[in-house]
Amino acid sequence: MNQKQNTRGEVVLLAAGGTGGHLFPASALARRMKEKGHDVHLATDVRGLNYLSQIEEMPVHKLAAATVFGGKIWLLPWRLVKIVFALIQAVHLVLKLKPSIVVGFGGYPSFAPALAAQLLGRQVLIHEQNAVLGRANRVLCRLGAHLATTFGATRGISKSTQARTRKVGNPVRNDVLTAARGGYRYLNASRPFELLIFGGSQGASVFADTVPAAIGELPADLKARLRVVHQVRRVDMAQTLAAYGEIGVYAEIRDFFEDLPARMRRAHLVICRGGASTVCELSLLGAPAIIVPLPGSLDQDQAHNVRELNEKGGAWMVNQSEFTTEWLSGKLNELMLNIELLNAASARSLSLARPDADLRLCRYALSLIKTENAAVREKKQ
Incomplete structure (x- = not known):
């Protein structure tokens, strides 16, 4: 058999938390693995089921999610x-599927399958999206997991x-690549200025409060050029719509944009989390951005995520405490x-892009499978 045949038809189990940040990279790897003929499965929690139409x-195998980190101390037992x-659920799943490798993408539901695989002698690869290694992932790496x-x-x-670590980048959705x-x-100067604002479910209210007020302080000629697209939480929609109405600026407001990547590409400037x-x-996408890291996030991971992009001049990072009406208006x-500031920021942002992150991650996972298969064959001889 040739090498290609030896690596085809492997069972690959992906484990990811129930958020887009965990599931979209897992989905990108699944696409690559399936193209190469492998049998790919996903383990996630009940929240992840809401993303099935987007990945x-x-x-899909639904597992319970739990952690010892954070929360009330009396709930520890x-x-x-x-x-x-x-x-126990994860051990049963690994015994049933017999995966050649388990790839964890973070989030509490990914911990148990990765740990079960290690206990059962399976290859484990952890993909860390953030610039700070997560606490559960640190435990898995100490037990011998490989890291991307x-x-x-x-x-x-x-x-x-x-x-055991390789930098591969973060695999993204197909619609982002498109x-x-x-x-x-x-x-x-002759074009309308397209401004896009979006934030995660945690803390997007600061944008709803600050952005319309800051735009209201701009000179009339700049306000007339603005075309605002603002994703807000449903509870903030009425307030935000009224705020834009008061300052007379065109604004499209929704609680969710299915075509967000396309809107990011069209934007001349983005305001978002990190x-x-x-x-x-x-x-x-080469989209210049003002990025406000989520304050109080675990290990300040968002601030670390943004640091390189900020230092290279592809974005402007500002702490939420400094993200005031006066600062933003200025x-x-x-x-x-x-x-030219925006055009230069776009070019610098693009210089950090890794459009082949899914392929890099796939190659890393397959190299681990190949190494494990070779070791098994050697033992049998």
């Missing part, structure tokens, strides 16, 4: 019971894990009057 089609239950990172200077990686083919819409997927999508005024 690659594959068998209950959390430990849930962890044991999740681990999005960012080059990921924090929290032990010396023993560094030898939108990226169009490139950044370079700005000139999730790993968002940062990588901005780079791929920054918008500066950027709208200095077209």
